[in-house]
Amino acid sequence: MNVRSPKAMRFRSRFAAGLLARTALLLAGLILLVLAFNAPGLAAARILAGAFFAWTLWALWRHIQRSNLEIARFLEAIRLGDLSQSFSHRADGSGLTEIGDALEAGIRAIRAERHRLVEAGRFSEAVLDDAPTALLTVDTEGRVELANKAARRLFTRHQGVRLEDFAVYGDAFATALASRSAGRPRLVPLTIDAIPQSAMISAAVVHRLGGLVRVFSVQPIQGELNAVEIAAQSDLVRVLTHEIMNSMTPVTSLAQTAAALMAEADDGSNRDVADARAAVETLARRADGVMHFVESYRQISRTPEVRRKLVDVEPWAREIEALVRASDAVAGVALDVSVTPDHLTLDADPDLLCQVLINLLRNAAEAARAHAEMPAVTLAFGAAPGGRVRIEVADNGPGVPESLRQDVFLPFFTTKAKGTGVGLSLARQIVLAHQGSIALDAAEQGGALFRILI
Numbered sequence: 001m002n003v004r005s006p007k008a009m010r011f012r013s014r015f016a017a018g019l020l021a022r023t024a025l026l027l028a029g030l031i032l033l034v035l036a037f038n039a040p041g042l043a044a045a046r047i048l049a050g051a052f053f054a055w056t057l058w059a060l061w062r063h064i065q066r067s068n069l070e071i072a073r074f075l076e077a078i079r080l081g082d083l084s085q086s087f088s089h090r091a092d093g094s095g096l097t098e099i100g101d102a103l104e105a106g107i108r109a110i111r112a113e114r115h116r117l118v119e120a121g122r123f124s125e126a127v128l129d130d131a132p133t134a135l136l137t138v139d140t141e142g143r144v145e146l147a148n149k150a151a152r153r154l155f156t157r158h159q160g161v162r163l164e165d166f167a168v169y170g171d172a173f174a175t176a177l178a179s180r181s182a183g184r185p186r187l188v189p190l191t192i193d194a195i196p197q198s199a200m201i202s203a204a205v206v207h208r209l210g211g212l213v214r215v216f217s218v219q220p221i222q223g224e225l226n227a228v229e230i231a232a233q234s235d236l237v238r239v240l241t242h243e244i245m246n247s248m249t250p251v252t253s254l255a256q257t258a259a260a261l262m263a264e265a266d267d268g269s270n271r272d273v274a275d276a277r278a279a280v281e282t283l284a285r286r287a288d289g290v291m292h293f294v295e296s297y298r299q300i301s302r303t304p305e306v307r308r309k310l311v312d313v314e315p316w317a318r319e320i321e322a323l324v325r326a327s328d329a330v331a332g333v334a335l336d337v338s339v340t341p342d343h344l345t346l347d348a349d350p351d352l353l354c355q356v357l358i359n360l361l362r363n364a365a366e367a368a369r370a371h372a373e374m375p376a377v378t379l380a381f382g383a384a385p386g387g388r389v390r391i392e393v394a395d396n397g398p399g400v401p402e403s404l405r406q407d408v409f410l411p412f413f414t415t416k417a418k419g420t421g422v423g424l425s426l427a428r429q430i431v432l433a434h435q436g437s438i439a440l441d442a443a444e445q446g447g448a449l450f451r452i453l454i
Contacts, residue, residue, distance in 0.1 A: 022060040029053035083111045134218040138163070138177055140211055147215070154192065154218065156385045176201050177216060190220060193384055193453055195439045197222030226432050237411055245291065252291055255284035304433045306349045313344040313381050313389070320357055320379070329362040333369055334376040344381055346389045348434055348454050353391075356427040360393040360450050363423065367397030368447060376445070384453055388436075391452040394443035405440040 029052045036042050036049040077085040085107060128135065134151035138144050142163045146152045158165045167174040170191045190199040200219045205212055262277035321337045324330050346353075361377060368375035377395045384390040400408060409428045431438040436454040443449035 022056065026053070026056040026060050029056040077107070078110065083107055083114065136177070136216045136218065138214045138216065140213075142178070144177060151218070153386055154220070157193075170196075173199075173201075176203075179203065180214075187221075190218070192220065193388075193390065194441070194451060195437045195453055197437065198225055222437065223432075223435065226428075226437075230429055230432060248287060248291055252284070252287040255280065255287045259284040304352055304430050306352060306430075306433045308347055308349055308434075311346045311348060311350045313346050314339045314342060316346075316350055316354075317379065317381055320354055320361075323354075324358060324361050324365075327362075329358075330365040330377065332375065333365040334374065335361070335365075335379070336376070337379045339381045341383065344383060344389065346381075346454060348389075349430075352430045353434075353454070356430050356452070357391070357393065359423045359427055364393055364395035364397065364448065364450075368395040371397040371447075389454050391454065392449060393452075394445070394449040395447040396443070396445040397447040399442055399447050400440060402442075408440060409438070 029049065033046070033049040033053045036046040039045070073085065077083065129148045131148050132150055134154045135147040136144055136151055136155075137147050143161050144163060144166060145161065146155060155166070155169065157168050163174055163178050166177055168191075170189050172189045173191075176186070176188050185200050185202040187198055188201050190197055197220055200221050202217045204215045206215055207213075259277070259281045262273070262280045266273045266277045268274065317337050317339050321335065325335065357379065361379060364377045365375065368377055375396065377393070380390075380392045380394075382390045382392075409424050411425045428438055431452055431454070434454050436452060438450065438452045441449045441451060
């Protein structure tokens with residue numbers, strides 16, 4: 001059913017009335033003009049009749065054309081995006097008041113819709129820019145753009161916008177960005193601040209400005225993987241040490257009792273008794289050694305309690321240097337400690353990190369002393385992107401083969417003949433408890449380089 005609004009009805013009635021009135025005047029002017037030309041000797045009347053007829057013709061044309069012009073002006077304003085136009089008219093009986101009000105309402109509605117779209121666009125941009133997941137876009141020409149703040153904080157080492165410029169974060173990551181298809185999320189190695197980690201990458205293809213753009217979300221999940229791994233290792237160590245200690249406690253007690261009884265029975269006159277005593281005492285010592293070995297592993301099954309505070313790195317580093325130099329750990333080894341910049345600060349637990357660094361420095365000194373003619377160890381503190389601090393411990397020892405660099409942080413794993421495999425595993429736990437990362441690489445002088453990011 002066709003339902004007309006009151007304004008439309010008023011416009012129609014007024015427009016029709018005006019049209020009829022002007023048409024009637026035009027007919028009247030035409031009749032007068034014909035009469036004037038048919039009557040002889042009325043030259044002045046003919047001029048007046050012609051003028052009146054021309055005026056009525058113009059009035060009719062203007063009455064029709066004004067509405068068309070207003071509508072045309074409205075459409076032109078829409079085409080050009082000029083929403084500042086006004087279409088309000090005073091009541092003049094022509095019907096333009098109603099059509100002007102309608103056009104004015106249309107302009108106001110379009111202004112409101114544009115404002116809503118602008119606000120929605122701003123909101124979408126804000127959500128995109130503040131999203132916690134790093135987003136990158138890659139166009140058909142292979143140009144990479146960091147789409148939000150998270151991406152700009154994460155990717156700070158590259159120079160340029162080409163795909164190959166992002167190879168500084170790992171060849172696997174650059175290859176993933178070059179992929180032309182969208183698919184399921186995948187785990188990709190990612191190197192950030194020279195520390196390898198894992199990231200979950202998802203891709204989608206969207207249309208933009210008539211072309212296709214691939215959008216990648218990059219979510220580093222090494223922290224979550226480390227937490228799961230540490231929890232699994234702690235549970236395993238906790239179960240193993242509990243079972244071993246339950247089994248070894250009575251063995252150790254009986255061995256010590258037997259050793260005491262054999263010591264009382266051995267008066268030196270019977271060689272067999274002396275041999276049995278030696279065997280039992282050896283058994284007792286080994287049982288104690290096993291208990292001590294197992295007890296040393298119980299500490300890595302406990303999550304370190306971190307007491308953070310703001311530390312002035314320069315005096316703290318000199319304190320660590322003094323502690324290391326006061327021991328025999330670095331005897332005969334050149335130790336260099338540097339802090340850049342001088343007023344560097346660190347938000348961390350200084351006691352736990354001191355334990356980590358002293359252990360790393362001792363291991364580095366031992367490796368360098370056994371390998372180099374002029375053993376040297378360096379401890380360097382420096383500022384890292386995002387307000388973090390990079391700590392590096394390097395030596396000129398034999399280094400660690402690349403195939404073993406991830407294994408050195410596992411519990412029970414050691415490359416030393418008398419090592420327990422506790423120190424580096426505990427160091428990793430402490431660093432991860434700070435929401436930091438630790439990695440092993442090759443030093444410039446050929447030895448090992450431990451890099452910590454807090």
